[in-house]
Every structure is written in C-alpha cells, then in structure tokens.
Amino acid sequence: MMLLIAGYLTYKKRWKWLWKEWLTSVDPKKIGIMYFIVGGFMLLRGILDALMIWLQQSLAAGASHGYLSSEHFQEIFTAHGNIMVFFVAMAFIFGLINYIVPLQIGARDLASPFMNTLGFWLFVGGVVMVNMFFLFGGQYAATGWLAVAPLSGKEFSPGVGVDYWIWSLQISGIGTTLGAINFIMTILKMRVKGMTLWKMPAFTWGSLCSMLMAATIFPILTMTLFLVFFDRYLGTHFFTTTAGGNAMLYSNLIWMWGHPEVYVLILPAYAIFSEIVAVFSRKPVANYKSNVFGLIGVASLSLVVWLHHFFTMGSSADVNAFFGIMTVFVAIPTTVLVFNWIATMYKGRIRLDTPMLWFLGFAGVFAIGGITGVLLAVPSIDFQLHNSLFLVAHFHSTVIGGVVFGVFAGISYWFPKFTGFRLNERLGRYAFWLWIVGYFMSFVPMFILGLMGASRRLDHYDASTGWQPFFIVSLIGGIVITAGVTMQVVQIIASFIEKKRLMDTTGDPWDARTLEWSVASPAPAYNFAALPDVSERDGFWAMKQTGLQKPTYEDIHMPKNTASGIYLSIYAFLTGFGFVWDIKWLIIVGIVGMIYTFITRTFDEDSEYKIAASDVEKSEQEHFVKMQEVEKSRDQSKIGPEYDMGLSDFIKIVWKWLLGLARHKK
Numbered sequence: 001m002m003l004l005i006a007g008y009l010t011y012k013k014r015w016k017w018l019w020k021e022w023l024t025s026v027d028p029k030k031i032g033i034m035y036f037i038v039g040g041f042m043l044l045r046g047i048l049d050a051l052m053i054w055l056q057q058s059l060a061a062g063a064s065h066g067y068l069s070s071e072h073f074q075e076i077f078t079a080h081g082n083i084m085v086f087f088v089a090m091a092f093i094f095g096l097i098n099y100i101v102p103l104q105i106g107a108r109d110l111a112s113p114f115m116n117t118l119g120f121w122l123f124v125g126g127v128v129m130v131n132m133f134f135l136f137g138g139q140y141a142a143t144g145w146l147a148v149a150p151l152s153g154k155e156f157s158p159g160v161g162v163d164y165w166i167w168s169l170q171i172s173g174i175g176t177t178l179g180a181i182n183f184i185m186t187i188l189k190m191r192v193k194g195m196t197l198w199k200m201p202a203f204t205w206g207s208l209c210s211m212l213m214a215a216t217i218f219p220i221l222t223m224t225l226f227l228v229f230f231d232r233y234l235g236t237h238f239f240t241t242t243a244g245g246n247a248m249l250y251s252n253l254i255w256m257w258g259h260p261e262v263y264v265l266i267l268p269a270y271a272i273f274s275e276i277v278a279v280f281s282r283k284p285v286a287n288y289k290s291n292v293f294g295l296i297g298v299a300s301l302s303l304v305v306w307l308h309h310f311f312t313m314g315s316s317a318d319v320n321a322f323f324g325i326m327t328v329f330v331a332i333p334t335t336v337l338v339f340n341w342i343a344t345m346y347k348g349r350i351r352l353d354t355p356m357l358w359f360l361g362f363a364g365v366f367a368i369g370g371i372t373g374v375l376l377a378v379p380s381i382d383f384q385l386h387n388s389l390f391l392v393a394h395f396h397s398t399v400i401g402g403v404v405f406g407v408f409a410g411i412s413y414w415f416p417k418f419t420g421f422r423l424n425e426r427l428g429r430y431a432f433w434l435w436i437v438g439y440f441m442s443f444v445p446m447f448i449l450g451l452m453g454a455s456r457r458l459d460h461y462d463a464s465t466g467w468q469p470f471f472i473v474s475l476i477g478g479i480v481i482t483a484g485v486t487m488q489v490v491q492i493i494a495s496f497i498e499k500k501r502l503m504d505t506t507g508d509p510w511d512a513r514t515l516e517w518s519v520a521s522p523a524p525a526y527n528f529a530a531l532p533d534v535s536e537r538d539g540f541w542a543m544k545q546t547g548l549q550k551p552t553y554e555d556i557h558m559p560k561n562t563a564s565g566i567y568l569s570i571y572a573f574l575t576g577f578g579f580v581w582d583i584k585w586l587i588i589v590g591i592v593g594m595i596y597t598f599i600t601r602t603f604d605e606d607s608e609y610k611i612a613a614s615d616v617e618k619s620e621q622e623h624f625v626k627m628q629e630v631e632k633s634r635d636q637s638k639i640g641p642e643y644d645m646g647l648s649d650f651i652k653i654v655w656k657w658l659l660g661l662a663r664h665k666k
C-alpha cells in the first residue's frame with residue numbers, strides 16, 4: 001500500500017508538492033487532515049491485530065494450540081492496545097481539535113503554530129517506532145499495553161520489545177503534551193472579540209477540558225517511562241520489590257495517567273455529540289451551562305479514581321472504598337450530559353442523517369459500557385471480574401461506543417468542511433449498521449465468557465470449558481466490524497467519485513450554529529477573510545438571523561511553513577532507536593541534532609508572511625464564482641441523499657474502470 005502511494009507520487013512528480021504544501025505545513029487544518037490519514041491507517045492495523053487475537057482464541061482449545069506462539073500472541077495484544085489508544089483514538093481526537101477549534105473560536109492560527117507541527121511529527125515518530133516490529137520483524141513488548149512492573153523489567157523481558165514500547169510512547173507522549181499546552185493557550189488567548197468563555201461552542205469546551213487533563217497527566221507518563229527506562233538501562237530498582245523498589249508504585253503511576261487518559265479521549269467526543277444533537281434537532285444546546293459543568297465535573301472526578309484498576313492488589317478496604325465511591329460519582333456529571341442531550345432533542349425537529357445515527361449508536365453501546373463500569377467499580381464485584389473478558393468487553397463498549405462512534409459522528413458532520421463535499425449517506429448507513437451488528441456479535445459473547453470465568457489475554461484454554469463457540473461468534477463479529485470499516489473506505493471513495501454532485505456550495509450544509517460554518521468549505525488558509533463579530537452564544541446562528549454583513553478586507557499575517565518539526569522528530573526518533581539497540585554514537589547524533597535544530601529554529605526571525613487585502617478579496621470572489629458555476633451545472637433535482645450511489649453502483653463503476661484500464665494496456 002505504502003509502496004503504491006510512493007510509486008504514484010514519483011510518477012506524478014508530486015514529492016516536492018507534498019513536502020512544501022503538506023509535510024512542512026503549520027496550518028492546523030492540514031495537520032488535522034494528516035492526523036486523520038495516519039489514524040486511519042493505524043485503525044486498519046489495530047483491527048488486523050484484533051482479528052489475529054481472535055483467530056488464535058477461536059482455534060486454540062484443548063489439543064490445538066492455534067497458529068501463534070504465545071510470545072507472538074502477547075506482542076500482538078500489546079500492540080493492539082497501544083496502537084488503538086495512542087495512534088488511533090488520540091490521532092482522530094487531535095485531528096478534529098486541530099481542524100475545528102481555531103475555526104470555532106474565530107482564530108486564524110494557533111498560539112504557537114510551530115509547537116503544533118512539532119507535536120504532530122513527534123506523534124508520527126511514535127507511530128514509526130511502534131510499527132518497526134510489524135514492518136521489519138523482531139520484537140515488541142509482550143507485557144500488555146501498560147507494561148506492568150516487574151514484568152517489564154530486564155529480568156523478565158530481556159529483549160528489545162519493552163524498549164520499543166518505551167520510546168514509542170515517550171516520543172509521541174511528549175508530542176501530546178506540547179499539543180495540549182498549545183491548544184490550552186489557543187483557546188484561552190486567541191478567541192475572537194466578543195467570545196467570552198460562556199459563549200464558547202460545546203466542542204471547544206470539551207477540547208479545553210480534555211487538553212487541560214492531557215497537560216496534567218502526560219508529564220506523569222513521561223516520568224514513569226523514564227523510570228522504567230532507568231530500571232532497564234541503568235540498572236536502578238524503582239519497581240523491583242526485592243531490591244528496595246515497589247511494583248505497586250508503578251501501578252499507581254501508570255494508572256494515574258492511564259485512567260484520565262480515557263477521559264482525554266471521551267470529553268471531546270461528548271462535546272461532539274452536544275453539537276450534533278443541537279444541529280440535528282434544530283435547537284440550541286439545552287442547559288448550556290450545566291452541560292459545561294458536566295464536562296468539568298467528569299474531568300475533575302476522573303483524576304481521582306485511578307486505583308479502581310487494581311482493587312485486587314491489596315490496598316486496605318478503606319482505600320478501595322474511597323476509589324470505588326469516587327468512580328461511581330463519575331456517573332453523576334455524565335448523567336447531566338445525557339439528560340441535556342435528551343432535553344435538546346425534546347420537541348426538536350430531529351433529522352436522522354448519519355452524524356445523528358452515530359449519536360444514537362453511541363447512546364445504546366455506551367449505556368452498556370457505563371452500566372457495566374458502575375458494576376466493576378464496586379470492589380467486591382471487581383474481585384470476581386478483575387482481568388476477565390467481562391472487563392475487556394466493558395471498556396470496549398465505552399471506547400467503541402464513545403470514542404470511536406464519537407469520532408465517526410464528528411468526521412461525518414464536519415467532512416464537508418474538511419473537503420468541500422459531503423459524504424455519501426447511503427453507504428454511511430450501511431457502515432453504521434455493520435458496526436452495530438458487529439459490536440453486539442463480538443462483545444456480548446465476551447461479556448458471557450467473562451462471567452463464565454474466561455480471563456483476558458488467553459492464548460490457549462481447556463476444551464472442557466465450553467468457551468470455544470463463544471470465541472468463534474466473537475471472531476465473526478470482528479469480521480462484521482471489519483466489513484463496516486471496509487464500507488467506510490468505500491464510502492469515502494464513492495464520495496470522491498461523486499464529488500461534484502455532493503459539493504457543499506454554501507459552506508453551511510446542515511444549517512448549523514457555530515462559526516466554522518460561516519466560512520467556505522473547505523475553509524481557506526486564513527480561515528476568516530474578515531474576523532467575525534460575536535455577540536451571542538451560537539455566533540453564526542445569530543448572524544444568520546440578523547443578516548450577514550459585507551466584510552471589509554484587511555491584510556492578513558500568517559505563519560510560514562517550517563521543516564524544523566520534522567527534523568526534530570527525526571533526531572528524537574534516532575535517539576530513541578539508539579537507546580533501544582544501545583548504539584552510543586546514534587544517541588549522540590540524535591541529541592546533538594535536536595539541540596542544533598532547536599537553536600536554529602529559535603533564532604529564525606523570518607517566520608511570517610502577508611496576504612494582501614486585495615488578494616483575500618480576489619480569492620473570496622473566485623470561490624464565490626466557482627460555486628455559482630457548480631450550482632448552475634449540476635442537476636438540482638438530484639442532490640438529495642436519496643440519490644447517493646449504492647453498493648451495486650459503486651461496484652459497477654469500479655468494474656468499468658478496471659476494464660478500461662485493461663483495454664488501455666492492450
């Protein structure tokens with residue numbers, strides 16, 4: 001796949017364009033789209049891992065030992081967890097925040113555009129590191145996604161697997177911290193005049209809460225990873241109990257980061273739903289302030305519940321009770337949000353386009369995740385279900401129902417803003433139903449398996465347990481989910497084919513309420529030709545009521561592209577790689593390179609360029625004319641979603657194209 005893309009770029013002589021316009025870009029919109037592309041590929045990889053896990057589990061009962069060695073099996077589930085959390089979920093959330101937040105707050109760029117590209121490229125460095133084992137063979141951590149101590153120590157994991165794990169998370173995690181600080185500064189300092197905190201759109205609030213949490217907890221991860229690294233590389237004993245260290249310390253540190261991390265992911269998703277429910281019910285967000293307090297409540301409480309991940313590790317009953325009760329409390333602000341979504345829909349004129357479908361899917365699946373979560377929060381129940389497949393099914397219900405469906409809802413909602421045309425609705429519906437059916441088929445059996453006593457991470461079990469049929473149903477469910485993802489790929493390709501018919505000529509295809517819809521689709525590089533005047537909460541809605549005014553154009557200053565972020569990330573990667581294989585000179589090259597790039601970038605004064613007012617006016621005018629031409633030339637009676645191509649049309653088109661290609665060759 002990668003080779004094909006590289007070949008195409010060479011053939012079309014597009015490498016320079018790619019480098020200049022995309023890779024070195026500091027435009028958060030382009031960076032957002034690059035996050036989606038990397039996250040999309042990693043989603044395919046993560047699901048492939050999941051299928052491999054299930055295939056093994058479906059085969060390996062009794063005398064059969066399946067097709068994987070237990071070492072390889074362990075590497076796969078570890079990689080699956082790491083990839084899904086760090087390189088899929090985080091990628092999509094950061095992608096959405098990058099594209100949408102600046103537009104929602106009426107800003108033209110970020111507080112520090114450079115920090116943003118650096119954050120993105122460090123994330124890519126982590127992606128490359130985690131894929132080394134996949135692309136080139138060798139080892140990956142066989143420890144589970146959080147590399148529990150003392151298992152992750154040199155004694156029990158002597159190879160390079162855990163080192164890859166350390167440096168992959170270390171490099172991308174530092175990128176996340178930088179990104180989070182940048183977005184906090186941007187939201188607090190770069191809002192357009194008139195947009196007070198209480199007038200910020202829901203998604204911006206969700207992103208602010210999420211980024212505040214990320215900036216709080218990722219430094220904990222960074223330090224924890226350094227401690228594991230010291231234990232392995234320098235022979236210290238922070239986490240080896242027999243030498244004066246404490247393995248319990250590791251569990252505390254890693255979960256102090258790990259639990260809030262899932263809320264870093266879920267808060268923006270909640271906020272996406274608030275936006276979508278409002279727009280698709282044609283009403284403002286109900287009880288806006290309590291909605292914001294709900295987000296803040298979830299964010300704050302989730303910082304003090306981490307110990308529920310190791311109730312069984314021997315803390316006193318009082319400690320367990322405290323953390324159990326705090327965990328149950330998280331349900332309270334969450335319920336506030338749920339009631340607000342219901343109140344928003346109440347008496348609204350609801351439209352069931354795909355973004356809204358994903359919301360309804362979320363409501364069903366996340367409810368299962370939430371209820372089983374409250375169950376697991378009771379320490380006495382957790383003693384029964386700890387590390388069982390019941391737990392695995394619980395957290396997948398929350399991350400799939402909440403984060404994955406939230407991201408899908410957000411992408412289908414904002415897709416016209418990203419590309420200029422909407423997604424094919426019909427194929428989107430198929431994908432939605434495949435995901436829903438696939439989820440139930442794969443995770444209901446897992447809940448049952450957990451209750452039957454199956455623990456997680458099993459590469460083999462006894463035939464007399466009677467588990468095998470459930471594992472097989474689960475695997476089939478996984479295949480259905482894979483069909484859902486394939487359908488989404490088809491949906492995107494089909495939408496590109498029908499681009500013109502699906503074109504969003506107005507910039508506001510859903511009759512929406514917030515500022516990102518007040519500019520053209522896709523948004524121009526400078527976001528706003530003239531900065532909007534915000535006096536009310538749903539800024540764009542208010543403008544539409546009073547009538548849009550003719551803008552007065554002015555010169556716009558924009559940040560220049562830079563490759564420093566890429567270079568810094570390459571040096572960081574080399575440093576990490578040097579530590580993995582203990583190559584001293586490479587470590588030195590990496591560190592010196594980083595310092596050098598950092599200094600040259602700091603003294604680079606030439607980092608802005610100007611777009612003249614007349615050019616802004618010209619480009620706005622050109623866009624307007626182009627859109628009018630599109631309107632004139634397409635069949636107005638056939639643009640509704642009921643005319644979107646179905647699967648058979650798609651297959652016909654692809655078939656014809658292939659035939660044409662074959663004939664051309666002859």
Ligand code: HEM
Binds near residue numbers: 051053392
């Ligand atoms: C998209 C469909 C997905 C499928 C089919 C799937 C399937 C699986 C399976 C079969 C396991 C191994 C269960 C076992 O221990 O025996 C697993 C583990 C796990 N999954 Fe997923 N998963 C999916 C999505 C996700 C997502 C979106 C996330 C996070 C955002 C995630 C995070 C994890 C984690 C953290 C583990 C535990 C790894 C470990 O034991 O160390 N998964 N998944």
Ligand SMILES: [Cu+2]
Binds near residue numbers: 259309
């Ligand atoms: Cu937790």
